Amino acid sequence: MNRLLTHLRHVDLAVPDFEKQLDFYSGVWGLTETASDNGISFLAAEGSPEQYVVRLRRAEEKRLDLVSYGAATPADVDTLAEQLLSQGVQLISRPGGVDTPGGGYGFRFFDCDGRTIEVSADVAARRHRRIETQESIPVRLSHVVLNSPDLDRTRLWYEQHLGFRLSDTLSSPHMGEVMHFLRISNQHHSMALAKGPHTSLHHVSFELRGLDEYMYGTGRVLRAGVRKIWGPGRHLAGNNTFSYFLDPHGNTVEYTTELESLDEDTWHPHVYDFSQPEVTDQWGTANPMSEIVAKESFNDVDRGVFVAPPV
Template sequence: MTRRLLTHLRHVDLAVPDYDEQREFYAGVWGLTEVANDTGLSFLAAEGSPEQYVVRLRKAQEKRLDLIAFGAADTGDVDALADSLIAAGVRLISTPGELGTLGGGYGFRFFDVDGRTVEVSAEVETRRHRRIEEKEAIPVRLSHVVLNSPDLNRTRAWYKQHLSFALSDTLSSPRMGELMHFMRINPQHHSLALARGPHTSLHHISFEMRGIDEYMRGTGRLLRAGVRKIWGPGRHLAGDNTFSYFFDPHGNTVEYTTELEQLDEDAWHPHVYDLSQPEVADQWGTANPMNELVAKESFNDPDRGCFVAPPV
């Protein structure tokens, strides 16, 4: 196995026109903690995570995915990745150097094949975090992010070639072919998944809960608060994780999950799961049926930030 230069998913940054409403949602009913707020930027941490923040909100006229940030083990790996990307002709936004964002660190940014901004960093200051207690139904950490791509296999090949993401599993259907690839950079079944969609956009952001009870309590809290549920509660077959999907105030899909599968990478062989089989989408059979209407809910709006770097 090729030595990976990425270690984990750090944070997902969103530009939002409805900034105050989004801050209230994520720091309120969703259960994150606002740790800094400065001139239209809000940094939101998960109480169980050492990351400085897992979501950043930026006030903007247009909704977009600002960036996805991954960690590296050290500055040497950051430099090695930058050199590799430059040699391969990948378009860098910045070269490796000291970061001016919360927690500092050393890193750089670049565009992926679809034009999304990706950041890789090391030596970011860790945040004092804590153990999430029994029945405390707030996110422990960021789990994974899923992206829509109009050319699914081109995007998969790019992340494999340039960032050493390995394929864990694929969702397919007899009528539509391959629909989603689950990709990993560590033993977690997926830190990134790629979904086939009509345009480049964010599919969903997923947050890990302490356990099944906390996951269900959080799901119930959102339902009681009137947050619009898209799909769930249920349990996927690929990754073996639970799921409850909701809309944030501006139509981005966010998920509560728990118990995402940890793989023995030396022994693992990717599966191709037939999504027309109901147990593939939901092993429990408790969620509303997966159909084309549910799938379209996560297409999101076309991303206006492709090949346009965020201002901060």
């Protein structure tokens, strides 16, 4: 099918302790609050033209509100909405004006696991800047990873309905396939799907300027006393660096850099055995991957499944 999505825009989280989360993301994590409105905060990455990469919403229950992707034109938004309707996908809204910073034209729908996905075009670009040498704050949003209890069904859904393509898979002799890396461009993945016991957010990843800045950032977050789950290291699939931390509400967030760019015409997906230590971490610098580490990112059961966020 034609690929109508262009890039990952933002990930929106609902949180009971709004102030604590806002302090974390706008403070130690290095995002910039650019707008706020009655218990909602929009947080941008200084190096990104996106109006915001994280939205926080004050709520009684923790949930993933939505994942937002870009499209090239309003016509592509309309085309995608018509395709999804004809394929029986449940739309939350029809294409129309987007009432968030930067405006635009978009719509929302549920994926097969009940997550809210938004697709938009014509969002005004934000004035952003070049991130300087040794500046250890996120340049942009890199990717999002989602837990799914039925990995292959969810992968197939994203391939069939949204034009994602498989880049690589992680597998092991005892657990079978546990993660699919999916792309909508030559970037190795903008989304990955992880095998989890329930539908939930696995992690949100933020790109730093380079290796030095990634290490400075990892150290800065560690010194701030934030709980590190795993890293620093370098994955084999995607060839990107990783340092995983927990935000105050137990969502996993990652600093990364140097995610692989593929030649899509010649690329063939690999199946990597993640029980081999060099698959999870080529460098050998991270704490070993274990069931305990893996369970940290199962997250809580998402209360937002097939329930559209109020805003």
